[in-house]
Amino acid sequence: MARLCRALQYYGLIKNYGSAPWYSAPIATDDEEALYKTQDSRSLVVDSVMADLQYACDYMQEGSSRTRVTRYAALGYMARIALHEGTFRKYHEEISELAGTANSFLEKAVWATDEIMSSGQFEITGKGAAAYRDLFTNPDLSKNKEIILFSDYDKDLNRKNNTSTVLNWQWNLSRSLADSYLKSDGTPITEADRTKTFVDMFTDRDPRMAETIMYPGFINEGDNSTLPTKIVLDYGGLGQIKFLPRTDATYGGWGENITDLPIIRYAEILLINAEAKAELGILTQNDLNATVNLLRSRVEMPEMTINVPIDPALEALYPSVSGALKNVILEIRRERRVELACEGFRYDDTMRWAAGSIYERPFEGVYLPGFGVYDCTGDGVPDVALFKSPNDKMGYTDEELKELSVYYTEDENGAPKQIYLSEGDKGNIRFYSDTDEDANKFIAPKYYYYPLSKDELVLNPNLKQPIGW
Known part of the structure; x- marks a missing residue:
C-alpha cells in the first residue's frame, strides 16, 4: 500500500511538472546533497513509479472490499498511469526522445486491464439510462459489480458530501460536451442539430446525455421541488445533474448528501483497454465488442464498428491523431468523454493527447x-x-x-x-x-506543465523550471 501511495504521489508531480527529484529511501535532515538535488529525469521517476505499481499489483491481496484498496484497485491505478504516460510520450513533441518508449507503457495498460477483465469479478451493470444514473446517485454501491473502488458516505457515520452543488452552483457544462453525444441511431450530430434550441437538442440522443446535462422539465425532487428547474443563462444554460442526489433520503443540502462516489469503475477499465490497443494498432472488432460496446449496449445505443467513419468534428478537435486506426481512436475518445463526463478525467485527457488548443475555443452554452x-x-x-x-x-x-x-x-x-x-x-x-484572445491563447508546450513557485526555487536553487517556463 505504501509503494502504491508513493507511486500516485510521484506521478502527480510528473503530470504537473514533467519531472521531480526521486527519493527511494528516507532522507536524513543533514543530508544536504539529497535535500538540495535537482530533478531526476522523467524516465527515472516514471520507471520508479511503474516499479512501485508493479510491486503493489504483485503483492496486494485481491479481496472483495470495494472501499479498501485491493489488487484490482492497484491494477486500475497502474492502467490509468500507463495509459497516460504512453499517450503523453506518443503525442508530445517536446519529449520526442521518449516517443520510442510509448508502446511499452501502452502494453502495460493492456496487461493491467486484461488482468481485471479476465478476473470475472466485475461487469457492466443494469440496462438503460436508469442503470447509468444509479452509479452516481446510489447511497450504497457496495454490491454493485461495476465498482472497483468507491468512497462510502453514510449518515450514521457522519460521512457526507457536497454533490448537491453540481447543479447551477457557479458553473454549467459546455455545448462542446453536449455536441459529443451521438444521436440515437449512432451517428454524430449535424450542423442543423447544432442550431437546435434547448428543448429540442435532447431529442433522439444518447441517453447518457440527459443523465449528465439537465434536460427540459427536470424536477429536482431531492430538493423538495415540484416545479421544473429553469436553466441559468448566465452560466450557459447546460446544468449538470450527473452526481446530483435525486431523493430526500440522499439529498441533505450543503455538505449533507450521502450518495456513494465511484473512484475506479469497470467502465473506465474497458475504455483504457480499448484506447491502449487502438494506439498500439492491435484493436479488433472483438476487442470493441468486449469493451466499448458493452457500455453502449447498457444504454441501448448502436455498437461501434472497426470501420466507423471519421467524424470531421472529432478530427478538428484532435488533429494529431493519425494511422490506420485513426477513425477508431477518435471514436474511443468520444466514448471516453461521454461515459466518464464530470468524473475528473477530461483535463488530464486533453493534456496527455497534446490537445491543449481546445482551450483556445470560447466556452459555449445553449x-x-x-x-x-x-x-x-x-x-x-x-x-x-x-x-x-x-x-x-x-x-x-x-x-x-x-x-x-x-x-x-x-x-x-x-x-x-x-x-x-x-x-x-x-x-x-x-x-x-x-473575448481576450491573448489571455486565452494556449502556449505549447509551456502550458502542459505548471511552473514551480518562487518559494520552491528559493528553498532549493538547484531545481529547474519545467519545459517552457
Whole structure:
C-alpha cells in the first residue's frame, strides 16, 4: 500500500511538472546533497513509479472490499498511469526522445486491464439510462459489480458530501460536451442539430446525455421541488445533474448528501483497454465488442464498428491523431468523454493527447435563435428571457416578465454584462470573459506543465523550471 501511495504521489508531480527529484529511501535532515538535488529525469521517476505499481499489483491481496484498496484497485491505478504516460510520450513533441518508449507503457495498460477483465469479478451493470444514473446517485454501491473502488458516505457515520452543488452552483457544462453525444441511431450530430434550441437538442440522443446535462422539465425532487428547474443563462444554460442526489433520503443540502462516489469503475477499465490497443494498432472488432460496446449496449445505443467513419468534428478537435486506426481512436475518445463526463478525467485527457488548443475555443452554452422569451422547461410556457439591454425588452412589459428569469447582454449604459450571443443577434451563449484572445491563447508546450513557485526555487536553487517556463 505504501509503494502504491508513493507511486500516485510521484506521478502527480510528473503530470504537473514533467519531472521531480526521486527519493527511494528516507532522507536524513543533514543530508544536504539529497535535500538540495535537482530533478531526476522523467524516465527515472516514471520507471520508479511503474516499479512501485508493479510491486503493489504483485503483492496486494485481491479481496472483495470495494472501499479498501485491493489488487484490482492497484491494477486500475497502474492502467490509468500507463495509459497516460504512453499517450503523453506518443503525442508530445517536446519529449520526442521518449516517443520510442510509448508502446511499452501502452502494453502495460493492456496487461493491467486484461488482468481485471479476465478476473470475472466485475461487469457492466443494469440496462438503460436508469442503470447509468444509479452509479452516481446510489447511497450504497457496495454490491454493485461495476465498482472497483468507491468512497462510502453514510449518515450514521457522519460521512457526507457536497454533490448537491453540481447543479447551477457557479458553473454549467459546455455545448462542446453536449455536441459529443451521438444521436440515437449512432451517428454524430449535424450542423442543423447544432442550431437546435434547448428543448429540442435532447431529442433522439444518447441517453447518457440527459443523465449528465439537465434536460427540459427536470424536477429536482431531492430538493423538495415540484416545479421544473429553469436553466441559468448566465452560466450557459447546460446544468449538470450527473452526481446530483435525486431523493430526500440522499439529498441533505450543503455538505449533507450521502450518495456513494465511484473512484475506479469497470467502465473506465474497458475504455483504457480499448484506447491502449487502438494506439498500439492491435484493436479488433472483438476487442470493441468486449469493451466499448458493452457500455453502449447498457444504454441501448448502436455498437461501434472497426470501420466507423471519421467524424470531421472529432478530427478538428484532435488533429494529431493519425494511422490506420485513426477513425477508431477518435471514436474511443468520444466514448471516453461521454461515459466518464464530470468524473475528473477530461483535463488530464486533453493534456496527455497534446490537445491543449481546445482551450483556445470560447466556452459555449445553449443556442438561441435570437433575443426574446423562451420555454426551456418544455411545458409550452416561457420561463426565461434574453434581451440586449434593460432599455430594449422588445415590447414585453414588466408584468409579462415577472415570472421569467430575465437576462441581458448589456447594462443600461451599453456596457457588457456576462454573456453574449456568438453571432451577434443569435447563436450560442458565450462569455465576455473569453473575448481576450491573448489571455486565452494556449502556449505549447509551456502550458502542459505548471511552473514551480518562487518559494520552491528559493528553498532549493538547484531545481529547474519545467519545459517552457
